[in-house]
Amino acid sequence: MTRFVALLRGINVGGKNKIPMAELRAMLDGLGYAEVATLLQSGNAVFRADAADPATVSAAVEAAITETFGGSIRVMVRTGAEMRAVVDANPLDVGHPSKFLVTFFAEPVDTAKLADVDAAAYPPDEMAVTGREIYYNLPRGINEAKLPLVVERKLKAGGTARNWNTVTKLALMADED
Template sequence: MEENNRQVALLRGINVGRAKRVAMADLRKLLADLGYGDVRTVLNSGNAVFQAGSVPPATSATRIEEALVLKLGVAARVTVLSASQFAELMAQNTLAPGYDPARLLALVLNRPADTARLAPLLGQPWQPEALAVGSWAAYAWCPDGVLASKVVAALGLLLGDGVTSRNWATMQKIDGLLNGSATAA
């Protein structure tokens, strides 16, 4: 896959609990039916890597959101990043690799301009948790788990459905698939 044609789609809230169930085979077919090529999914939580041709990421997100409702009956926010944007997101995480990737979250922003809204949170004392912000995501260290995290709760209140989160281990798997060092799941 050529780097400038690849995109990553992150579907918010897919296959969490009993709601919004989407089989990854159905997601791959949906993306292929939309004209995307070399579609691969990562894990069972709504992560896909694909070739998009000349379609911009924002257009891909809208197309995928609409098709999810029309074809699968599932309403979910979709965040799409180009391969280069995803690479920036990975590189900008100042909390990695110093923390356990299962308790380190990347909270990917649906609207990158929302990073400005996060400025007040950066000055707060979160210890033992930690917060960092990049161009495409906020990064949260959650030593006591995500459900107990004050940082994640604050980000959720501020951003609502304008953010979708993945732990760092999942982000590394997506990055490996983008870079050809991992296989699809």
């Protein structure tokens, strides 16, 4: 069985898309996934599944969420090895872990859409794109940051962000035995 990390987009934020973590764990158990654990209340789950393809797992979890809770929630899925690679491939200095974000996307980031975004125009914020992730160092915090908003408007793709503390905890939870 492969260990996976599922990152749900936009749940339990401002009273919208409420999904209690106990019910999410039960739903994932019902899909036949093993060793299901969640982290925080923002839709982070780690589990084992017989599937080998993260896209297959993502589709199954999205369909189960719609059936169980209603609505449509995007789910970004990474294998445990992919999550570890996200941590290991970080090209930026972390600074303060709660002010350092990784945004996860289902598909590789279309860098052509970001060609006219000059990250240097948004100091002290920094960003780096690697595959299906964008790393952000936001020294003043997410509430003051303009760069992620500019990038989101350009990409028009729904990703989901986690701070560095959460990313590293999920990578540890997902490390293969």
